[in-house]
Amino acid sequence: MNPRRKKRLIMTSSILVGAAFATGLVLYALSQNIDLFYTPTEIVEGKGDAEIKPEVGQRLRVGGLVVPGSVRREGSGLTVSFNLIDVGPAEITVEYEGILPDLFREGQGIVAQGILTDANRIAASEVLAKHDEEYMPPALAEALKGIQHVPPSQQNNSSDYNQGYNQGYNNNEAAEESSGGGYDR
């Protein structure tokens, strides 16, 4: 083999080996870190036509609306639990230890990541609420199709859903009035 061909062979084969390693690494890391997304209904009744329920111990993501009045703190610690609902009637309970995000409110859509500890109980390692209050995770919006999602900024027109929301968020009644008057609608 002449030196030039040999050089090319070395380069090509080392690139191939490198690419193979990279692909393997990516696939391995992916297999360790992919989490499926469920809605509360899917956890209780199963997902898709085959009605596959997640197994206890599985890592997953769940998205739903926080049921008004379900937020409970336990004892002197920082453990908090709340229920999530989508189209109903299925509800699941999320347990979380730590600080909830600023935008976490009752009635608001949130996403929790964690481990299924019981048929309808999740120990969350992370709770996410979105920057934008009108924003809803597309997966959740999909599941909620048909149910009216009222952006908080328009919730001055009272509804049952809205009342629960206001109760849960009671430290701002004064502010509520001022903003209600601010808009000339």
Place this chain on the structure above:
Amino acid sequence: MIGEVGHFALALAFAFSALLAVIPLIGVARSHGGQMAIARPLTYGMFFFTLISFIALVWGFLVNDFSIAYVANNSNTALPAIYRFTAVWGSHEGSFLLWMLVQASWAAALAVFSKRLPLVFAARVLAVMGMIGVGFYLFMLLTSNPFERTIPLIPVDGRDLNPLLQDPGMIIHPPLLYMGYVGMSVAFAFAIAALLGGRLDSAWARWSRPWTIAAWVFLTLGIMVGSWWAYYELGWGGWWFWDPVENASFLPWLAGTALMHSLAVTEKRGTFKSWTVLLAISAFSLSLLGTFLVRSGVLVSVHAFASDPTRGMFLLGFLGVVIAGSLLLYAIRAAKVQSHSRYDLFSREVLLLGNNLLLVTATMVVLVGTLLPLVHQQLGLGNISIGEPFFNEVFMWLTIPFAILLGFGPLTRWKRQKIAELRSSLLLAIALAVGLGFALPWIFADVVSGLAVLGLILAFWIVFTTAAELRLRVASREHKWPALVKLGRSHWGMVLGHLGFAVMIIGIAVVQNYEVERTVRMSAGDTATVGNYQFHFRSMEDRQGPNFTSESATFVISREDGREVDTVVSEKRFYTVARQIQTQTALQVNPFRDLYIALGEELDDGSWAVRIHIKPFVRWIWAGAILMSIGGIFSISDKRYRLRRKNEKRARKQAAAEAL
């Protein structure tokens, strides 16, 4: 009135961009000098009217013109003036107008500084900028008009700016980021112009290089400010979340970094040509992809903004046209710009090839991690999420070979290098890096963490090989120091850039492995001990801000031995109009560690959930990014980009004198 002026100016800017996209190219086809030369005035026109439009919107915000829907949705009379100004880019329509202003400014800068380029080439580059402009102006006029009116129901007051955005970081983050994003369009325009003309040589690389580096510097700073802002503003204590929106800015950065290095090879050795062109196309396409991801809301992201599907479809269509068009052109013309040159297996070319392959791999990894959930969902396989650990793991493995190659690169000669010549320098660098990598954690930390040691070894390897390279460059000189200064700014740019990367690795390795985080329940009067520090929750007060009310907690921080460090205030703000709660973290900073206190929520018995972090060396991450950017600025200011201009000026003067 002012709204209509802005809207009309925007339409005029669109008209200018449409003319700019067509006339100069016709001129090139017909070799008509006048039609080519008109590219410059058209560019200035596009810039001028975009500026008018932008000023109109700024004016609308400053005078609280709530008849403009965008102003009503994003501002309020109680909002401080400086945030009324930055609210211009606080939401979709306005930030796109800023984007357009930046795009038009780049085009105008190109028009000003391209006078030394051949007219044909400058006409082509500006025409490509015009084409990009056509796409974006159309997008704005059709789907995101910032001057839409609220008539006849004009609100008395506005809804206020998102509280997260009422922060100094937000003043500079988006403009910097957009300068970087859109700057990639300049590199793209150069590449397309080169393909159109079929001429791609060292001179081309020399023209396009400072522009690419400038865009890269802005992108680096933009991402850095974003990371810093998220760190103190979100109250989570993280500096990077691998969130789709962050990834969207990271993708063009990775491709841009590869492009910068590949351009160096094209300039110095006249090779890697078609690869460079492909990278330029990719970098800009990834910028567009990022815009699409952010603006269409197809991805679940903590940043995702309320979005509109027609916008997504438009951007997707535009992205398709840009990618398909430029790749088609590439397929037809790439053969023309192919290069043949020879280099050995151990040469700087091969090391830079390695650098490029690793950066491209990293780009692919981020792309896969960001898009896979979307593809998975579209295939009907259900929703998935790919978490931080995936990216962290893969990036750790990619950084190792990257840093090792980075050490070799600058030391190695173009074409061929005998390894024996470098053996002693390399062995010394390895010995020092490994020694310090183990010794420092062993001396200063309680536990020696394997990953921290690995990171430190890689960082010191880069530092010592860089030092060895500098020593090598002046080894034959008699006066070492003056010789060092004479190395040239471009060279120092590289040195600073690489050292910046090392500094960043140190920051990441230390903070990821030695940070302490605790969430505690505290009432006023309590003291919590975290790490070597005591945090005394002294008092809680109510405060009134311009457009918010706040509960402020005062903490006294002291060391274990009781010596007081500082008194800091952490706040929980309630923005009364936007009706949002927002955490204002308390930071106590020195170069080697951050103490970070974020108030959580108030609990039933009046105590508070408090999150306390000790983050060693976290500042080094951002310092590294700043160092890299300074390196970039040094490179741009290199003599060889300026000298030529001076020479040409002299030549022009001479010509003028002769003509007289």
